Amino acid sequence: MNSLARAKDKISSGGRLERDEILALYEENDLLYLAEAARSVKETKSGKKVFYTVNRHINLTNVCSANCPLCAYQCRSGDNRAFTLELDDVEKILQDAAQVREIHIVSSLHPDKDFGYYLNAVKLVKKILPHVGINAFTPVEVVNFSKLSGKSIAEVLSELIGAGVTSLAGGGAEILSDRVREIICPKKCSAAEWLEVMRTAHKLGLKTNASMMFGHVETIEERVDHLIKLRDLQDETGGFVAMMLFPFHPANTELGKTFNLQGVGSWENLKMLALSRLVLDNFAHFKAFWVMLTLPIAQLALSFGADDLDGTIGEEKIIHAAGAKSSSGVTRETLKKIIIEAGYQPIERDSFYNDI
Ligand code: SF4
8 A cells, every 4th residue: 555545544544644644645735635634633623613712912022133034023122113012011902901811922032131021021911810821932932031041941931830821832833843944043942942842841731832834945844744743742741732833924034035935825724734633633723823824714724624713812913024914803703703604613712722
């Protein structure tokens, strides 16, 4: 039996897909076959439920010392786009957040802000909204906090938990290959460091999300290896809550200009989502991140294995800096409407997929 036949046999019988079988499914390019298979996995795990949350993104600063070629969000101190929130700014953002169930905090690597600055922001959110989940900081930021403070990764994570962080953000994984990272984000943490932060967080009882940013200089084999690394760590710890796929947005990035990148189309987005759902058989939830995909494609993604539209967001800055054409926030009613239209039951969730 060849790799493709073995893959399809495993999909019907429930076996785990190996590297050559995943690549064969990718090569075959049968989008509707992948959709049906991924949708069946989604419905086995969460039935007709599709989740969303009322959340708010807070980006504390866009001043960054890393200068990643993939990034349109960063800028230098003194740039006319530069901003850095102080605690009273954060307080203002939270003034009308009574209905919010999750605060999502990710930022850049500010050259002059110490670890205490980020801890204080979390403590303030916790004080104002003691009942909400705080999903904050990627492994890239955690490694930076460790360097800034001289503390170990475990000590940094323990202090974040003590301040009020309830789960770690899943970003910064990009493609977990040091060859790729050297081109797209050479100053970010390595692939091994990203995985080690997640492993340590899970051991401390801190759940996290996972992600993949694709559609730039990576090979298909590197995408598949990335998924297998996430699957292996999930086997070991069980600490990932949800997976997100981010198509690379090339506008306003050095990487886009250097390699003349155009970004992937909807076919590739939906194909990678469905394929990832089939590979990551130990992940319960897949987000269709509408900010990246646009709302119409995120709605379609519900038929390709996604079971979560993420949130209302409020105001998103990072992906919009790279040319995302979606709006920067939506209402709860809009999310519910597009879920119902797709034939699913909308469930408002907290950070851990509890029905609220
Ligand atoms: S991707 Fe993150 S770390 Fe890299 S330049 Fe942008 S904000 Fe800084």
